[in-house]
Amino acid sequence: MKREVSPLAAFAVAAAGIAVYSAMDTLMKGLSIASGAYAAVLWRSLAGVALLAPVFLARRMRWPGAKALRLHVARGATGGASVLLFFWGLARVPMAQGVALTFLAPLIALFLAGLTLGERIRRAAIGGSLVASLGVLIIAAGQVQAHASDAVVMGSVAILAASVIYAVSLILLRQQAQAADPLEVALFTSVVLSVLLLVAAPWFGSVPTTDQLPVVFGAALLGSISAVALAWAYGRAEAQVLAPTEYTAFVWSALFGWLAFAERVSPYTVAGALFIIAGCLVAIRKPAPGPQTEAAL
Structure with a gap:
């Protein structure tokens, strides 16, 4: 049985997990630029297993069912x-x-829940998706105005595709966090990812340099801390309560991007992010109880 905690405590832990994950994103972006995304993700996953497996074994935790x-x-x-x-x-x-x-992911998750779990898709979700879509168009307009290169456009398309898949991952995380300990969730997610990536390692993998090893283990440590924090929070509060914590990542990413890569945040990006966040908040809000609700009770 999980000990009951207040939604505020779960929200605070999830928000802290997002901040830690944003720091990890910064390290991973540097590794991806230097050695490619495949190698960076593979190294981080293997380092995550190396960090978490001893703790899992030391605690004598049971093998998952x-x-x-x-x-x-x-x-x-x-x-x-x-x-x-x-x-x-x-x-x-x-x-x-x-x-x-990536803020589109929670919104997409609402529609996926309707398709996979049989939940009714409310009008608020449809209206919110239209507002959020406008935000994506604003960001795209910013790329056109800035004469973005093909690489930037393809990068944006890849992240949009990642958001769709991440929405599926959010639904699975809620189920996963209710069925397993946070440490188990973090460890076995890294184990599965490592095994899958190692299959293609002879063709796409590479060996990290000595200078990159501290960064790899730093990213793995931050990623593991974040995964445990989010699994803990999602195991104790509803996804709709915790989903807004995802949006705090924008502030952290803007700060870390400026500090580490001297990146400037364009007005188009800020405006687009605000529209996407607004759309998601509209979509996840609970409908006000009508006069018949109390009668039905």
Whole structure:
């Protein structure tokens, strides 16, 4: 049984997890630029296993059951595809812009929940998607105005694709966090991703240099801390309560992008991000109870 905590505590832990993840994004962007997204994600995953496996064994934790193992495999696969596309794109676009495009994921998750879980798609979700789509168009207009290169455009497309896959991962995370311990979630997600990536390592992989090893393990440590924090929070609060924490990543990515890569945030990116966030908030808001609600109770 999970100990009951207040939604505010779960929200605070999730927000901290997003901040830590944004710092990890900064390290991973540098690795992706230097060695490619595939190698960077592979190194981080293997380092994550090396960091978490000893803790898992020292705590004498039980091996996951069949249901949890299926969820670990499913989320490891979808999360891996999303991460690869995201960091491939992030190596080509400013961090704030890339993160802003990922804000579509919670909105997409609402529609996927309707398709896969049979939940009714409310009018607010449809209206919110239209507002958020306008935000994407504003960011695209900024690229046109700035005469963005083909690499930047392709990076943005890759991040949009990553957002769709990440939406699936969010649904699986909620199920995963309810079925397993946060440490188990973080470890086995890294294990599955490592195994999948190692299959193609002879063709696409490479060996990190000595100078890159501290960065690899730093990214793995930050990613593991973030994964544990988010799994802990999602196991104790509803996804709709925690989804807004994703939007704090825009502030962190703008700050870290400026500090690490001297990236400037364009007005188009800020305006587009605000529209996307507004659309998501409209979509996830609860309908006000009508006069018949109390009568029905």
